[in-house]
Amino acid sequence: MSSPTPAGSDALVLAVPKGRILDELRPLLDRVGIRPEPAFDDPGSRQLRFSTNLPHIEIIRVRSFDVATFVAFGGAHLGVAGNDVLMEFDFPEIYAPLDLGIGHCRLSVAEPGEMVERDDPARWSHVRVATKYPEVTRRHFAARGVQAECIKLNGAMELAPVLGLCRRIVDLVSTGSTLRANGLVEVEHVADVTSRLVVNRAALKTRPEEVGGWVDAFRDAVHAA
Template identity: 70%
Template structure:
């Protein structure tokens, strides 16, 4: 019997939106998946042909790119940051809507014009996206890599500006920051390992088609 396909899903907000979509595809995780006390990371589903793993959003792309998982659900921000050639993203799932934005303290924004920047120091977990965005405008970006608590960087003098994911903007506002530029709109995608798409097409292709129908 062939090993089950592994579908990597991200922890957090996207997962809450993804679960109804998985149900429409016909994938229902075992009860332990929804148990907050469970420390398991791999779960069976109602289909013996599909298992789920739950990992950090940035790690979904890595697991799928390296073939440890055959499919995954991940934001287009992660795909743009890593740009793995081994990944194929056939379906925009239309969930996880947010944006990657540049933000700075409100008092700085009052006297600041992004069009006049020539060099910026920015705290971000997206150094690749940030540098590429500013290079396209002829601006040199010095990136300080952080994995979280981005909003603290301007307050504590680590960097005057940040590039981060924004959905409602509430966290920025609570920390005295405002958006001054949107780099990209973000949605979640279904991703597939390119090798698995060829070698396990009989299993993978119907699943991709199922996600297409669920989104449509």
Template identity: 70%
Template structure:
């Protein structure tokens, strides 16, 4: 018997938006998937040939790139940060909309102009995206790598600016920060391991099912 296709999905905000798309593509997780007390990480679905794993967003790309999962759902921010050559991103799922932005304390921003920067020190979980963005403008970027609580960095003197995902901007406002520059718009993508796309017969129909699901959602909207 062929091993089931593994679809990696991210914990957190994107997952809630992804579930209707999964259902529209014909994939319904077992009830334990919705159990908030469950510590399980791998789940069966209504299809015997498809299992889900639920991991951190950054790890979705790693599992799929290395072939441990054949497909995944992940933000375009993660794809840009890691730039795995083994990944193919055939479908923009039209969910998880946000942006990668530069933010700084409001009092600093009042007299600041990003066009005049020559050197910046930023706290971010996106050091590669950040460096590429600033290098393209001839700005030297010193990146302090953090995995969370980015908004504390300016307050505690770790770095005067941050580069982070922004959705509503509420977290920034509540921590006295304002956006001063947008680096990239972000949405979630269906990603596929390139080798699996060529060798696993069930992968291509799944990609097509997600395409149809996205088209159906767009028409309904």
């Protein structure tokens, strides 16, 4: 697949997340013709910004939550972000034109297994939960008339019920193995999650052919998968 022709001399910056999503993204990068420099695949490298085989494309590798922030504020022109992050921050500066079909998981409410038999989510009026997604969580519960008190945690969510911080959590679930290992059970579905191609709206307006060309290239790559 031929790459879009750059509209200017400044390189476009693509922000990608670390971890599992990046592994799933690599075949798409190959299909659109973006090949990062060798240091990108070096697990011991602390480098965060990488050149590619295309002189007009650079890649930055950041935490998944930070991809949307870099794109929203113009640090990157394009990025790959889960719709969980997009729902949490709701940046008006971001346009998300394409579901990449990777990073499939779900956002769920979970609680200790011993609570499940005597607990009925339909009867909740107030819940206290630990989560990385307080805004999404509040909106989800508010939509059905439940008041949510959210304790913001950035990791180790499964410890919150064990240590008495709260009885329930809202977190991403893929296979459910981490929940099971910590004695937790999913009791309510919040949202399905996949990774999206996201674009800075200002970049799309000022460099429409170049940025739009990459959107089309990724769309073709997804359809060819």
